[in-house]
Amino acid sequence: MSETRTAAPQAPEPTRSSTRNALVLVALVWTVQLVALMAALSGIAQADVAIHFRTTDIAWFTLMTLLTGTFFLPFAVKAAALFGKKRVLLVATGLGFVGDLVAALATDYRTLLIGRGIAGVYAATAPLAYAITRDVFPRRWVGLASGILAGGIGLVAFGGPFLSGWLLDDYGFRGVLWFMAISTAASFVLVAAFVPESPIRTAGGRMDWAGGILLGAGVTALVYAVGQGSHWGWDSGRFVGYVIGAVITLVAFVLVERRVAEPLFPLSMTRRRPVWTVLLATSVAAGSLSAVGVVIQLLILMPNIPTVSEGLGWSGTHNAIVTSPISAMIIVAAVGTGVLARRMDARVILGTGSALTVLGYGIGTHLHHNAAQIVEMGLIAGLGTGMVMAIVPIMIIEVVTPEEQALANGMQTLGQGVAQIVVSQLAFVVMAQNGAILKGTQFYLDAGFTNGLWLVVGCCTLGALLVTLIPKSKRLDEVPAGQAA
Template sequence: MSDTQTAPPPVPERSASTARNVLAVVALVWTVQLVSLVAALSGVAQAEVAIHFRTTEIAWFTLMTLLTGTFFLPFAVKAAALFGKKKVLLVATGLGFVGDLVAALATDYRTLLIGRGIAGVYAATAPLAYAITRDIFPRRWVGLASAILAGGIGLVAFGGPFLSGWLLDDHGFRGVLWFMAISTAVSFVLVTLFVPESAVRTPGGRMDWLGGLLLGGGITALVYAVGQGSHWGWSSGKFLTYVAGAAVVLLVFVFVERRVAEPLFPPSMTKRRPVWTVLLATSVAAGSLSAVGIVVQLLVLMPAIPHVSDGLGWSGTHNAIVTSPISAAILLAAVGTGWLARRVDTRVLLGTGSALTVLGYGIGTQLHHSAAQIIEMGLIAGVGTGMVAAIVPIMIIEAVSPEEQALANGAQTLGQGVAQIVVSQLAFVVMAQHGTVLKGTQFYLDKGFTNGLWLVVGCCALGAVLVSLIPKAVRHTEPA
């Protein structure tokens, strides 16, 4: 017999296509869920960062990323439509890696904040990843890919606390910062290798630089004023000047957007009642819940020092173990809400979710001194959090046409980011009113944590009330 070898049969085109789609989904899931994971890691690390750098300005450790991410988002959404979603996705990821690297190597708090600010650009990758999903996959894959991208939050909800606890307990906050940098680098490689460029473009479009600068500048001035209000004095001329200046700049932004040919967010969409009411209610409701993590994480991770700090002093791992039932409640509520949304008015679901968060954190204002009490508070609020998180994208789909989906997602993400920044900054201010500075570090007494939770309760209640403004939706997938 001859000793010749036969070539292996060619791989069927369908199998090769399926493999490419699977790899693209993996790359996009990593990119999207890294945004949530980094936010969770930041919350866990902030107490140790504050103590290490002896700073009373720990609020900016998380707010810097939120602020730059919010500022960059409108430009990213517009640039993606003009130049290609993958290109902008890689730019945002690359800048995120540079920022994470600067933060990981920082030897002083100012440099750390600069790094965190640059890294905040990465936040724009989430809406870009969802947008590119509609463009690069076959029709039969779009729904599945989008569901997997959203469903990955379950992995973050369960695995994130244990990962952050291990990093913090065994490697300190430096380990957390280096994990962020390495993970962002992996995201860049995955997108480069496995995500194709979208062919969808806006021909002949222009960037609305003036609108973006006005919007970002107004928001930045407002947030900075709120953060410094306790130092300047709430009735001081400096505080009032910043707030008035921010209001004027934002009004000019509205005026400009009505007159430019290609605005960041077309007034023809945002002025419709079904759209602006949904954007307002979901932004306040979801943004407030995003901010509550700051209060709770400081409460459980700050040390217990008589007359100085009334934190519970948990380790990162103990925090993960205690809060794992809460993560399960969030995930199950989100899945159940997705099923109920086909049968129940989405306004009812958003209002119910917000009401449950008010009840849960309302109980927490008085009962937050033990693991059992944290679980009791978290289970009730967790169900509400899962409902709100799941119903927001569904309500956006109901409010706009398919052609407006990307812009509406961008507007909602921007509004939610602004709400989160303002509520977070106010939470730090409120907690510091009943706190103590020891060796340059801001610690918080029990009254401060209580007032921080009351602030969140009030903001969640406002979100529930705003639901009443939303008219009944007419689903765009059904005949009018």
């Protein structure tokens, strides 16, 4: 039987200087937002990558990192509970750097995907960083720090297009890949230098290898089937076989978790209504928003070729200039959410944010043909995106104990990753119904982009409706938080 130990409260810790707290926050923000930055840069670079390698399977350029990240995430979260969150952060970051190097040096598309797959292990850093935030910051810092970590997506959205525009315009997609490698190395240095180890750890525990393999295999099989469904045929025996195999594997995972002494994800935690409803609603809401970049970036950056492609054909720099007000809106909303969460019901914030994304992208289904329309769509959706992304880690804090924090963050990230992968791949499938292949590259007509946006709107609507399942819980300022909580 495992037990949880926490470091005893010590006087010097709560009075740690604001400068030191700020350095820890900077390191964690860089670590968390590098996951979002990689996704943003990948989305912007994918058009150039598809054309360079002449591939119709460009979806896997972004999905490979999500796929491997999803598979290894449960192991990383469990290892963090056993061996320390900072230690696992450094291991995941080191593997991410190796993958980025392989991708940057790749001379063929298969090697590029292998590198992207290895780099996907870095995705495990985000839930661990959120958990460390609760563990090592004083109570008064926790809400603001969590909001800033999540709200940094706005900084990524703001600076990412300018950065990628410069890299793409001057150095091509190779410049983007090398920047990823350099940034991952910087993340490793920042975490090693400034982030303290969490005092909360499980003593005498063991890794649940069987549960992790079953969960990873089941989710991977399901995601792979969705990704290949359009090629195999949605009614083909191969697709049905993969889906049935995935379901059987996931059922086996649940049965194993009920029997092992130290399960990967304790079912006693996931059976609590506040926990499973928050995990479900936030996974769908945030996962759908993470997937919208697939549609928007292809719409903006794909060229305009009569009867073949009806993208806007903007350069990376022009895209950055037009979308900068949207990014600023995300930042403002996210930081404001971190402050409001101490005074407002988090369910109201999540529901309002999801409703705004539905409204914004709903407008975009009809109006997405020039800069003014993109800004109009983005300002509304950006406000909602900032609210949703910032409230997600705060809602997890509100419904679990400090000892459960890393596990709950891992489950939410896993669910969000699966939602993002499925919605992203379905978006590619939907858009391809109104498109054409030219010289080995898949292009899309306007009807394809419109239908892709409608798919996102439907998924965001589902996320908003799921908020109604969440029962009232403690507010952020009422839950245990801070050093050695």
